[in-house]
Amino acid sequence: KAGVTQTPRYLIKTRGQQVTLSCSPISGHRSVSWYQQTPGQGLQFLFEYFSETQRNKGNFPGRFSGRQFSNSRSEMNVSTLELGDSALYLCASRLQGTDNEQFFGPGTRLTVL
């Protein structure tokens, strides 16, 4: 079974631009969560989607948004990029329930110049 895939793996943008990152969960997994990892703040929860609905959201500004499609693939979008948005963005998928293990993708490393 293929693991969680994220595209692109690396991305360079400039301040003010917007970016869309993609996550394809493991086949059969319906829940996708997104996380941001920076050297200063560590790992932080962004949001979680299940069956195309956002179930939970972390403390990030409205510039960070996401969505999930009917095939469970998910995208996250960051608008008006700031230097501080440079980070590793990770997504993780799990079957559906709250007690299921999460499987992480390799991440997308975003650099904002």
Add this chain to the structure above:
Amino acid sequence: KNEVEQSPQNLTAQEGEFITINCSYSVGISALHWLQQHPGGGIVSLFMLSSGKKKHGRLIATINIQEKHSSLHITASHPRDSAVYICAASPSAQKLVFGQGTRLTINP
């Protein structure tokens, strides 16, 4: 104060040593996760536990719900165990709150 605190932040040991990493949390949880992150960023979920103890190979995770404390143990450590180990608490079903991580280096 962070909701999830790990100690130590850095740990260097010799191959074969018994390793303990501690995690304390201040939130109510539905589960506690231990994750491993190797250089390059990939994260692997090691354990998810809500009570007692779990064992997988040389790794053991324990949790004390009353004391809000969990430990990750590595027996007979090996250089390939060198990684960052992250504790994460689930205060709600869909959310994770992370510790700052423990950077473990095992020297041959």
